[in-house]
Amino acid sequence: MALNDILQGWIQRFLFDHDAREVFIMSGTESKTQQLLQRKNQAVARGIANSTNVFVEKASGAVITDVEGKEFLDFYAGVGVLNVGHCPEPVVKAVQQQADKLLHSFFAIAMYEPYVALAEKLNAIAPGSAVKKTMFANSGAEAVENAVKIARHATKKTGIISFECAFHGRTFMTMSLTSKVKPYKYGFGPFAPDVYKVPSAYCYRCHYRSSYPGCGLHCLENFERFFAAEIDAEHIAAMIIEPVQGEGGFLVPPPEFLPGLKSICQSKGILLIADEVQTGFGRTGKMFAIENWGVEPDLMTTAKSIAAGVPLSAVTGKAEYMDAPDAGNIGGTYGGNPLACVAGLETIKFIEDNHLCSRAAEIGQKTMTRLKALQERCPAIGDVRGLGAMIGIELVKDRETKEPAKELTGKVVKYCLEQGVMLISAGIFSNVIRLLIPLVVTDEQLDRGLTVLEQSILRAAAEE
Ligand SMILES: Cc1ncc(COP(=O)(O)O)c(C=O)c1O
Incomplete structure (x- = not known):
């Protein structure tokens, strides 16, 4: 040059x-x-976008240090991957020790104990009393792909129902199940056939313009009409849902919704797949979010916080369904890699030993109290909602019209970053601040980060 x-x-x-x-x-x-940045722009494909200019040097607990030595409070936890915080010591040690012994053998050819041990652990902690089995893959999308394959094999049916505002991944089936056009689907069609979308329980922006609790839950009632007008229930293999929709805007359904879906599924011979990729491993105050409603899914997909950042995902489900595919029907070269499995075992132990489910509830309560108080004096906050430490703040231009405030949301994210707090947005209109604070955050860090967030929202709203 x-x-x-x-x-x-x-x-x-x-x-x-x-x-x-x-x-x-x-x-x-x-x-x-x-x-x-200059090297990145020249070497990395443009579609791999970055919401900040930060290059990370190292991270520990809830703190990220960049290559300039500047520290940031992490309020997005690697997008839900780091419920146990960055680099927890027992996980790092287990990976180091495993790396000295075995990096890879391909479980389908030569087996190793950590794969079996982690499957046993997931079977034991999965919601419900039915006997469970597990298989491993590498990413959330891959787990969802496998759950769909298993459901189709088990039911000998092909149709799949997913929900508006859903996010299930970026492969062709998972993109087809996903319900946010830009940036996830735009220009990538045609999508997988035999996928049917139904409205989700997004109470703040109800599809039927009703309000809970007087609404009679049209979102459940709708299924009768849907099965008459759209597709025969006998054709449907599975319904897949995130118990709290994540990318769609942190949507917590009302108490009757998930139990209602379960009973529709049971009555129609449809499998219920809980996608716990973002909600799992303590985030919502329970090990798995669907436990908050006492519902036992037929299949459950997990990833993200399963292994503290080491790539791993799983499908865990009722043994009768998990055993439906024939030998060799499912699997993959890297799924359940030894490093990932030991990381998974230590991560779950860390969550249990450090009581991170109750810590998530505490973080959630503290955060909710402060944000609800802020909402009273800040009209730009249309809604504050969440479950445990999975909390969303929906920003609007006007509380009456609920017009989404996308630019304002971007400004809040930017102001937080400038003051050393990293967080991200969500929502089909990109107007929801999503909080996924590592569950190992200290009280001082939590207070400090929330103060920055409050000030940033007030500052951005005042500039509108
Ligand atoms: C609920 C849910 N399912 C699936 C995925 C896809 O996971 P991955 O990015 O690991 O493929 C995500 C990712 O954000 C998710 O939140």
Whole structure:
């Protein structure tokens, strides 16, 4: 690159990129972040977008340190992956010890104990009393793909029902089950056939313009009409739902909804798949979110916080369904890799030993109390909702019209980052601040982070 080009780019960034300017002023030379950004832009595909310019050097508990040495409070937990915080010691040690012994053998060819031990553990802690079995994969999407395959084999039916506002992944089947067009589906069709969408229990923006509890739960009642007008229930293999919809905006359904779905499924011979990829492992105050409603799913998908950041996912379900596929029908090269399985075992032990389910409830209560109080004096906050430590703040331009405030939400995220708190947004209109605080956060960190969040919301709202 000619010297002139380098200088031009440098001046450009100095004039227009606030972060670059700050880092330059601090260091007096092009920062490590700037150098990495430049390399990233040249080497990494544009579709792999970044919501911040932060390059992480290391992280511990609820604190991320970037390559400039600046610390951030992590209020997004690697998007729900780090319920146990960054680099918990027992997990790191177990991975290191396993790395010395065995990295890979392919479980379908030569087996190893951690795979079996983690399957036993998941079978034991999965909701409900039915005998369970487990299989492992690598990502949340892959777990959902496998759950659909298992449900189809078990029922000998093919139709799958999913819900508006759902997010189940980025592969073709999971994208088809997903219900947010941009950026997840736009330009990627055609999608998998035999997938049917129904309205979800998004009470703040009810599809039927009703309000709970006087609504009579149209979202459940609708199924009778749906099975008459859209598709015969006898054709449907499974219904898949996130007990609390995550990417769709942290939507907590009313008490009757999930038990109601379960009884519809039971009466029609449809399997209920709980997608616990984001809600699992203590996040909502229970090990799995669906336990908050006392519902036993037929199949359950898990990933994210299962192994503290080591790639792993699982399908756990009633043995009769899990055993439906024939030998070799399911699996994959890396699924249930030894490193991931020991990480999973130690992660679950860490959650249990440190009582992180009750800590999630505590974090949730404290956070809810503060945010509800803020809502009283800040009209931009349309709704605050959540379960345990999975909390969403829906921002609106007007409380009456509920017009989504996407730009305002972006500003809040930006102001938080500037003050050292990292968090992200969600929602089909991208107007929900989502809080996924690591469950190992200290009280001081929680208070500090919430103060930054409150100030950022007030500042952004005042500028509107
Ligand atoms: C509920 C749910 N299901 C599936 C997925 C897909 O997981 P992955 O990104 O690991 O494929 C996600 C990811 O955010 C999720 O939240």
